[in-house]
Amino acid sequence: MVSRSALAWAACFAVLLALAIPWFLWRSDTLVAGLPVWLWWHVAWMGVTAVAFAAFARRDWGMFVEVDRR
Amino acid sequence: MTGGTLLELGVVTAYMLVALAVGLVAYRVTDRSAEDYYLAGRGLGTGVLLFTTFATLLSAFTFFAGPNIAYANGPEWILVMGLMDGVLFGLLWYFLGYRQWLLGKENGYVTLGEMLGDRFGSRGLRGLVAGVSIFWLFPYVMLQQIGAGEALVGLTGGAVPYWAGAGLITLFMVVYVGISGMRGVAWTDTLQGVFMLGITWVAFLWVATEIAGSGGGGLAGAMPAEFRALGGGAYSPQWMLSQAIGIAVGVSMFPQVNQRFFVADSERTLKRTFAIWPLLVVLLFVPAFLMGAWANGVGLPLPEGENIVPILLNEYTPGWFAALVVAGALAAMMSSSDSMLLSGSSYFTRDIYRPFVNSEASERREDVLGRVGVAVFAVAAFGGSLLRPGSLLEVGSTAFGGFAQLAPPVALAMYWRRTTKAGMFAGIAGTQAFYLATVFGPTVTLGGVPVVASSYFGWFAQVVGLVLGLVLTVGVSAVTTPDTTEDPAAYVDALRAD
Numbered sequence: 336m337v338s339r340s341a342l343a344w345a346a347c348f349a350v351l352l353a354l355a356i357p358w359f360l361w362r363s364d365t366l367v368a369g370l371p372v373w374l375w376w377h378v379a380w381m382g383v384t385a386v387a388f389a390a391f392a393r394r395d396w397g398m399f400v401e402v403d404r405r
Numbered sequence: 406m407t408g409g410t411l412l413e414l415g416v417v418t419a420y421m422l423v424a425l426a427v428g429l430v431a432y433r434v435t436d437r438s439a440e441d442y443y444l445a446g447r448g449l450g451t452g453v454l455l456f457t458t459f460a461t462l463l464s465a466f467t468f469f470a471g472p473n474i475a476y477a478n479g480p481e482w483i484l485v486m487g488l489m490d491g492v493l494f495g496l497l498w499y500f501l502g503y504r505q506w507l508l509g510k511e512n513g514y515v516t517l518g519e520m521l522g523d524r525f526g527s528r529g530l531r532g533l534v535a536g537v538s539i540f541w542l543f544p545y546v547m548l549q550q551i552g553a554g555e556a557l558v559g560l561t562g563g564a565v566p567y568w569a570g571a572g573l574i575t576l577f578m579v580v581y582v583g584i585s586g587m588r589g590v591a592w593t594d595t596l597q598g599v600f601m602l603g604i605t606w607v608a609f610l611w612v613a614t615e616i617a618g619s620g621g622g623g624l625a626g627a628m629p630a631e632f633r634a635l636g637g638g639a640y641s642p643q644w645m646l647s648q649a650i651g652i653a654v655g656v657s658m659f660p661q662v663n664q665r666f667f668v669a670d671s672e673r674t675l676k677r678t679f680a681i682w683p684l685l686v687v688l689l690f691v692p693a694f695l696m697g698a699w700a701n702g703v704g705l706p707l708p709e710g711e712n713i714v715p716i717l718l719n720e721y722t723p724g725w726f727a728a729l730v731v732a733g734a735l736a737a738m739m740s741s742s743d744s745m746l747l748s749g750s751s752y753f754t755r756d757i758y759r760p761f762v763n764s765e766a767s768e769r770r771e772d773v774l775g776r777v778g779v780a781v782f783a784v785a786a787f788g789g790s791l792l793r794p795g796s797l798l799e800v801g802s803t804a805f806g807g808f809a810q811l812a813p814p815v816a817l818a819m820y821w822r823r824t825t826k827a828g829m830f831a832g833i834a835g836t837q838a839f840y841l842a843t844v845f846g847p848t849v850t851l852g853g854v855p856v857v858a859s860s861y862f863g864w865f866a867q868v869v870g871l872v873l874g875l876v877l878t879v880g881v882s883a884v885t886t887p888d889t890t891e892d893p894a895a896y897v898d899a900l901r902a903d
Contacts, residue, residue, distance in 0.1 A: 348496060355488035356645060357635070364634035369617075369624030370695075373635045377484055378691065381491050381683040388495060388683065392676035400504050402897050 341398055344391060351384050412725050413560045416732030420739075421577055424593045428581045431589030437772045442586035443515050443751040448670045449591055451677040456598030457591035458665050458678075459685060460737065461744040462490075462656060467601070467689055468734040469552075469712040472697030476713040478639045479632040480698040486690045489649035490656075491683035497657045499679055501812075502666040504819050506675060508896060509667040517663050517811075518756035521818055525826040526890025528760045533830070534811065535756030537837055538660050539749055541808055544801030546745050546782070547789040550575060553738040554790065560731065568791060574739060575787040582743045582783075583776040587668065590743050597733075597740050602689060604733055608718060608726070609692030615721040616699060627702035643863030651867040654812045655805035660748035661741075750778035796845075803844050806867030810836035813874030817882075822893045828882030836874040840867060 357376040365372040391398075435441045449457070474482045505520065514520040518538070522531025554571030561570075582590065617623045631637065656662050669675050693714070700707070700717040707713050714734075718727035754774050759766055766774070789797055800807070814832035817824045842857050843866035849857040861869050887893055 351492050352488070352496075355492045356484045356642075358642070361636050361642075362634045364630075366625050366628065366633060369628065371480070371628065371633050371635065374480065374483065374691070374695075377487050378687055381487055381687040384492055384495070384683040385680055389680035392680055396672070396676055400500060401507070 340395060344395060344398060347387055347391075351380075351387060355380060355384075410560060410562060410728070413728040413732040413735075416729055417557075417560070417735055420597075420732070420736040421581075423596070424577075424581055424589075424739075425584075427592045427596070428585030428589040431585040431592060435586050435588055438768050439515055439751070439755065439771050439775060440513065441588075442772055442775055443664065443747065443755075444668045445586070445588040445591060447510065447668055449668045449674070450670055451674045451681075453591050453595045454665065454669055454674055455678050455681060455685065457594035457744070458662060459689075460594035460598040460601070460740050461661050461665070462659075462741070467605070467693045468714050468730065468737065471690065471694055472700075472714045473707070473712060475694040475697030476701045476707060479629075479637075480694050481635060481640045481645065483690055483694045484635075485645050485649045486694075487683075487686060488645075489653040490690075491686040493649060493653040494656060495679060495682040497653060498666075498675075498682065501657055501816060501819065503675055504896075505663075505666040506669055508819075512895075514667065515664075516752055516755050517658070517660070517815065518752065521815065521829065522756070522760070524818060524892060524895045525829060526888060526892060527826050527829075530826060530829055530833075531756045531760060533833060535752040537811065537833065538658075538752055538808070539757075541800065541804040542660055542745055542749050542752075543782070543786060544789070544797045545804040546742055546749065546786045547797060548801040549738055549742040549745070550786055550790040551793070553735060553742070556731070556735045556738070560735070571787060571790055574742075575783050578739060578743050578746060579780045579783045582746050582779045587747060590740075590747060591668075594740050594744070597736055601733055601737060604730055605689060605692050608714075608722065608730060609696060611726070612696055612699065612717060612721045616703065621703075624699075627699040629698070629702045632698050632701070641863055647863075647865035647868045650871070651809050651865055652805050654871065655807075655809035655867070658808040658811040658815065659745075659805075660752055661744035664748050664751065746779050746783050749782045750775050753778050753782070799844065803840075806840055806844075806865070806870070807837070809867050810840050810870050810874055813871055814878045817875070817878050819896055821879075821882075822897065823882055824878065824893075825882045825885045825887050826891055827885040828878045828880075831881035832874050832878030835877045836870045839873055840870045843870075 355377075357373050357380075360373045360376065363372060367375055435445075440446060471482065471486075505514075505517075508514060508520055512520075512523065514523070516535065518531040518534035521534055522528060550571050553574045554567050557565055557570030557574065558567050565573075613624060616627045621627075636642070669678070696717055697713050700713045703720075705713070705716055705720060707716065715727055715731050718730055754771055758774060758778075759771065763770075811833060813836070814824075814829050817832070818829060839857075843859055846857055848855070848859070855861050859866050
């Protein structure tokens with residue numbers, strides 16, 4: 336039985352991967368403070384990723400990898 | 406020689422001396438066993454592990470090749486790095502790295518080949534993994550030596566000829582790595598990583614301030630119109646995804662990176678490094694690659710065979726500062742090579758010499774042999790860098806793709822109990838043959854559909870090879886039964902959480 340938190344983390348990792356490149360800004364050339372808006376997305380997204388990874392490491396480290404944990 | 410040249414040489418020399426001093430200290434605290442020499446006794450903490458992996462991986466690329474790409478094609482490469490190293494490699498670090506770490510700790514594995522050979526009871530598989538790895542690693546080390554040798558020629562304005570420059574660097578690395586082993590390599594990587602990160606930010610802020618204050622539209626004016634919009638030019642979705650996936654997966658199988666999966670001192674260290682990866686990616690690549698894009702925007706020309714960051718720094722910062730950065734990058738190249746030499750040597754002694762030549766070798770003998778192996782590997786690569794056979798250069802420049810092909814069978818072996826030895830051989834040999842054919846062979850199409858080609862509707866051959874590796878390994882495993890020598894439970898029993 337796959338636990339609800341395992342599903343949630345799998346979905347979270349998938350979203351982190353899917354939006355690391357902001358496809359919805361494709362061909363957008365807006366500048367914010369002299370830099371492309373998608374660059375700011377990147378900075379923010381890496382921050383979000385770090386927070387998510389840290390939360391995973393604190394709460395559910397071992398999930399998927401250690402054998403008895405699901 | 407100009408003052409800048411003297412300074413650059415001074416920095417390089419200082420780096421070598423510091424590295425040697427660190428190496429000697431490391432030698433004194435390292436006992437004469439393979440585990441201590443190759444893996445620093447599985448005792449690296451968060452900061453050292455983070456920086457040694459980072460410095461090993463990306464140091465020279467950060468200052469030279471990466472900004473050159475941003476200069477030529479636009480800063481979107483930053484997004485590729487974010488996906489590749491911030492997210493994807495972080496997840497591989499956890500899913501492959503943490504599992505490898507647990508298995509290594511439990512069973513004392515030092516190399517990937519050893520780990521697989523044990524599970525599948527196969528000396529041949531062990532040798533195959535090591536052989537494939539060395540095949541791609543050797544020319545890659547050669548390319549590093551060529552780069553460093555040529556940088557030294559450039560530094561001295563030709564006063565030091567290429568053979569002497571590359572020879573000096575080889576000699577230094579042999580002595581240094583031969584003495585220090587993983588512990589010393591990791592320590593100098595850390596010093597150097599911190600130095601690089603600091604100097605990148607100084608350079609970035611310096612250049613940004615100069616450009617912003619110079620009129621001409623400030624920073625926005627320095628971002629060329631075609632660079633502002635995401636995508637376009639070389640950057641198609643398939644291209645960006647192929648690069649990110651191919652390199653991230655390839656990196657995880659590069660011997661010097663894969664071996665670092667074994668060296669953390671505790672679970673806590675792995676947890677912390679896992680969460681810090683994305684931050685380090687932002688801190689290092691955003692400033693470095695933006696400099697490349699700005700250099701284009703302010704109209705600096707990039708002559709063939711040169712690098713854009715030194716040119717930009719010479720334009721906006723004093724000569725001594727540009728010199729400091731160039732010398733730092735040269736040191737970075739050496740720090741990538743030393744890790745590769747160490748890992749190459751360990752693959753050779755552990756997975757080829759010991760199982761096939763002398764299985765009775767004592768710990769002491771293996772220790773000596775490992776150090777000799779470093780010298781042989783380095784000298785051979787130096788020889789290669791003098792002769793420069795075209796096919797070897799080609800192998801080196803496509804090494805990431807070659808390593809990536811190992812990942813699907815390895816991941817399956819670690820996670821899928823039904824994986825068999827035959828499946829592993831099929832997955833590894835099949836994808837290597839496929840990838841080599843796409844690099845060296847003629848393009849073959851069937852009714853307009855590429856069969857053997859470097860590009861499949863925009864996707865790179867190395868990414869197609871990953872899918873092929875999954876199919877071959879799963880398919881052949883499904884129709885074969887495990888050998889009596891195989892131990893499907895080997896990885897499972899070792900992984901029971903307490």
